[in-house]
Amino acid sequence: AILNLKNSIIKKLEVLDELKLYKEVELPLSSVLASMEIEGVPLNVEAIDYYGKSIHRKMDAIKEEIMSYSNEEINLNSPRQVGHFLYEVLNIPKPDKKGSTANDMLLKIVDEHPVVSLLINYRKYAKLTSSYTDTLPSQVFSDGKIHAMFNQALTTTGRLSMSEPNLQNISIRDEEGKLIRKCFFYPDDENLFLSFDYSQIELRILAHVTGDQNLIDVFNSGEDIHASTASKIFGIPLKDVSHQQRAIAKTVNFSIVYGTTPYGLADKLKISPAEAKTIIEAFYNTFPGIRTFEEKEFIKTMLKRRRYLKDIHSSNHLLRAFSERAAINAVIQGSAADLIKVAMINTYKALLPYKTKMILQIHDELIFKVPKEEIEIIKPIIKNAMESAMNLSIPLQVEGEEGKTWYDAK
Secondary structure, three states, X not given: OHHHHHHHHHHHHHHOOOHHHHHHHHHHHHHHHHHHHHHOEEOOHHHHHHHHHHXXXXXXHHHHHHHOOOOOOOOOOOHHHHHHHXXXXXXOOOOOOOOOOOHHHHHHHOOOOHHHHHHHHHHHHHHHHHHHHOOHHHHEOOOOEEOOEEEOOOOOOOOOEEEOOOHHHXXXXXXXXXXXXXXXXXXXXXXXXXXXXXXXXXXXXXXXXXXXXXXXXXXXXXXXXXXXXXXXXXXXXHHHOOHHHHHHHHHHHHHHHXXXXXXXXXXXXXXXXXXXXXXXXXXXXXXXXXXXXOOOXXXXXXXXXXXXXXXXXXXXXXXXXXXXXXXXXXXXXXXXXXHHHHXXXXXXXXXXXXXOEEEEEEOOEEEXXXXXXXXXXXXXHHHHHHHOOOOOOOOOOEEXXXXXXXXXXO
């Protein structure tokens, strides 16, 4: 069936101006992904088993503390039982009409009773065990490695995803989640992990695709982008920007990339929607070029990948607003996906004469297995391949670090 469809699909790609994307990016990338899947990633089963047991001990201690507030056993994995316990037994005010026990709702009532924060922590550990420490050992092959699958055509933005298992979801924001990366290391002392990560790639792409001169100037000047944004939206000199104002600007910068609403930003910053709206307007006034996305029924990434927005002209305000936010997100995320794919192809080719192997792609980060004797030779080669992947109106920057474990290469 696929062979019968080939000619008509190729013609359609030509009409949509996506044939180059297919032939020069997606097709050669499939070979790169195959090599990464075959190479695999080393996981020390003893190390992750030891770490998993320490997590289970923490869960047991938290559960015991939670149960000290109850006269009967509670299944902490049952939303119904937890809801009854919180809102009827302990009489904690409900965060919504239904008495939801979802984490975002629990965060709203975290100060109402000590049991709420205990429950949030218990769930965090439960997720670590169910997703990683209890399951990853069974996915290690006889060679001591995990050979996960990279999904090339699954996401709407064009980003790569992983499955069996998904190593992209190991948290780097939470230290205990990040510690799982300490269990990934080579059993010999001959190979290291090397990680190279694009610096603020989404904001750089935002500056490039919108052509906003103010944003381009910030990057080209070498200024701290978040401090510079704070200076502009709060109307204060750069030297007077406080740590808190920079943190707010950082949240705003990344929220704009994801197409936030005043309500979404208000929730993140713990301010009123009116205040959030004022901050968003100040951002757009500072970088007016970012409003230039056209309201078409599809958007194109930098390499002309399309995403269709069926509700962009909907009479339903909510559907239309969602599509408008998705348009910004799809252009930026999709272009970032284009970039990392080109970088992977270029880097793979540059590494062919060496023993170094690319083993993982985690969003805007590439991770390598590097023999110790190649480490200083290989770093400038990878850096050059990644930074020259695309020619933007502002320079691309990558930062690298090596280490014995995946955790150390951060």
